[in-house]
Amino acid sequence: MNYFCLFALLLPSTAALAAPPLVAVDVGHGGKDAGAISARGRSEFDFNRDFAGRLADTLRQRRLGVREVNFDGNIGSLAARPQAAAGSDFFIAIHHDSIGEQWLRDWEWEGRPQRYTEVKRGYGIFVSANNPDLPTSLRCASTIGAMMRRAGFVPTPWHGRKHQPADADNGVWYYDNLVVLYRTTLPAVLFEAGVIKHRDEELELRDPVRQARMADAVTTGIAACLYVSSAADEEPAGSPAVDPEK
Numbered sequence: 646m647n648y649f650c651l652f653a654l655l656l657p658s659t660a661a662l663a664a665p666p667l668v669a670v671d672v673g674h675g676g677k678d679a680g681a682i683s684a685r686g687r688s689e690f691d692f693n694r695d696f697a698g699r700l701a702d703t704l705r706q707r708r709l710g711v712r713e714v715n716f717d718g719n720i721g722s723l724a725a726r727p728q729a730a731a732g733s734d735f736f737i738a739i740h741h742d743s744i745g746e747q748w749l750r751d752w753e754w755e756g757r758p759q760r761y762t763e764v765k766r767g768y769g770i771f772v773s774a775n776n777p778d779l780p781t782s783l784r785c786a787s788t789i790g791a792m793m794r795r796a797g798f799v800p801t802p803w804h805g806r807k808h809q810p811a812d813a814d815n816g817v818w819y820y821d822n823l824v825v826l827y828r829t830t831l832p833a834v835l836f837e838a839g840v841i842k843h844r845d846e847e848l849e850l851r852d853p854v855r856q857a858r859m860a861d862a863v864t865t866g867i868a869a870c871l872y873v874s875s876a877a878d879e880e881p882a883g884s885p886a887v888d889p890e891k
């Protein structure tokens with residue numbers, strides 16, 4: 646075998662040579678609506694911003710493009726989020742989870758009354774059946790969930806009370822009427838990293854080492870999913886593009 650043959654064998658696939666996928670990372674909530682409040686009184690927006698920043702760093706380290714959406718918390722509306730992501734290849738909204746009032750108990754933290762739960766913990770991933778690219782949304786959600794589990798994270802089964810399962814084993818559920826998931830041309834998922842009303846999980850979610858492990862799992866899932874879809878896009882017999890911008 647001569648040098649050139651060997652070089653050809655070592656070349657990555659054409660999909661990997663194309664421009665890297667661009668991932669829009671949306672920080673859920675913001676200045677006007679800080680989202681849920683943790684068991685120790687910290688706002689969901691603060692959790693979302695921390696994890697989204699870590700995820701954006703990890704995506705860039707893996708040579709994926711990142712479009713930051715609402716990192717300053719000042720975005721005007723829900724519909725403005727997917728608009729800000731237009732031109733990206735994938736949209737992921739970062740959230741942290743809470744629980745209904747009836748499941749909350751009272752306690753005190755640093756002299757202030759707070760509320761917590763013991764019945765729900767774990768991550769969840771949502772897709773909308775109304776998303777224009779549901780197959781990619783579902784595949785990416787399942788891949789992210791599978792990578793999360795492989796990294797030792799456990800999905801909450803709690804969403805089964807209100808949501809239809811899409812891939813319950815990997816923590817993926819339907820949530821059809823979420824504006825950020827259907828008023829878009831992009832495949833999209835909403836990622837709930839964990840339940841901040843759970844006192845133990847709240848502390849775990851603030852652990853930088855664990856955050857890095859989670860960001861790594863989510864990045865691996867997104868990269869695997871998007872490189873598979875960009876390879877499929879290049880096949881001439883592929884399904885017609887749904888995205889009118891393509």
Ligand SMILES: [Zn+2]
Pocket residue numbers: 673674680681689740741
């Ligand atoms: Zn939220």
